[in-house]
Amino acid sequence: MQFVDEFRDQAAVIAAIQAIRLRASRRWTLMEVCGGQTHALLKSGIADELEDLIELLHGPGCPVCVTSTERIDAAIGLAQRPGVLLTAFGDMFRVPGSQMSLAGARSAGAAVRPVYSPLDALAWAQRNPRQEVVFFAVGFETTAPATALAVLQAERLGIKNFSVLAAHVCVQPAMEAILGAPDNRVQAFLAAGHVCAVVGYRQYAELAARYHTPIVVTGFEPYDLTIGLLACIEQLESGRCDVQNCYPRVVAEDGNPSALRIVSQVYETCDRDWRGFGLLRGGGLRIRPDYAEFDAERRFAMPAEKAEEPGRCRGGEVLSGRIKPTACAAFGIECTPDRPLGAPMVSSEGACAAYFHYRGLRLPHSAAPRQVQS
């Protein structure tokens, strides 16, 4: 067992889809929280196959997408300082800031470098002691252990030229904001499997009960996703609202205590501005004062800036599940992965990019009349 192929088995997926067809007596509205799952559902064709029975609202689980323009501008500002090398996950590079993207800053001469891991950025800092290496820490709870570990290792190894610009976000306050919104349509959640791998799912019980909404933890392979959808439908049809774990090979109720220890040693929760949601209480992680020397914000005394969100991008509405990407007039015309107006079209977890790549042959609703006219 390699824990990949077994969960891509076509016959098993088809059997699960048939089980959903048998169970669903009406059409239900579900939200998959994680953008990785959005992509997998569209790419595998599961979303299309079940469209008549399940309306999928795509959730905010794309850290690149919810990172505010101010944070991106702050990262670019750091990259432009002499002697600083800004490192970031490749996904961040083409996300537009208020003036330019990190990629744009790089072509204009700023020192920016993509890395696969924050530990790679740390190793770079160790090899280049005269360069100030900053890691732009974007990501959910899934990623926080890796960036926290980089800080702890830097301290242990005495690496003084490494710091982290923390932009971590926590997913639960966003789920709460969605359920609490007066126009909420979500009837059940597929919870993000790899966030739960770290933080577990015990904390969801209260949320599920308060809003009478099933929350099903699941993974990213086609079988995981169909089983997760089936579990949601089963609960909705029988009037239950439990927290259910359909990803037990990776997720335990209490998450990963070793990883959580590392995260809480370095980070504390804070309020954070999310694109599409505004300020979310407890929606982010910041570096504790004990590790101030590794906190880029304290180290470089950065000016507080307020940036406007890009005007023509409706990414905020897409991220909170209010509209589908194709409802945006710019989708596929003004805004494409090559020339994105906003983050959801850039990121490999963004819903707009998923629609563009995997639903390419369908004309976007709002675009169709325009093309006929011209």
Added chain:
Amino acid sequence: MILKNSQYLLSGERFTMCLGIPGRLVAWLDRDPLLARAEVEFAGVRRVCHLACVPEAEVGDYVLVHAGVAIRRVDSAGAERLIAEIDPVMRAEPREGDDAIR
């Protein structure tokens, strides 16, 4: 295909934020609680990963790696448990009137 996929996914330029890839622990290199590192194999591709979050993992175990850091030991019993749990739901008999739905 899977081999190519792993290489693609492990490169910095094309990073998927919440992606976790299961790989097999081949050899421990360092078991220091903070600097723990091991060689992990992903469908034929070997890479050194940080294992501070899964100190309990042993050679032969599968670990879920995200951004160069193993964030969970994959529980094979868990995988089998799910299949056992879900089996009855999958075999559920159609209820009356279900034919109409398809």
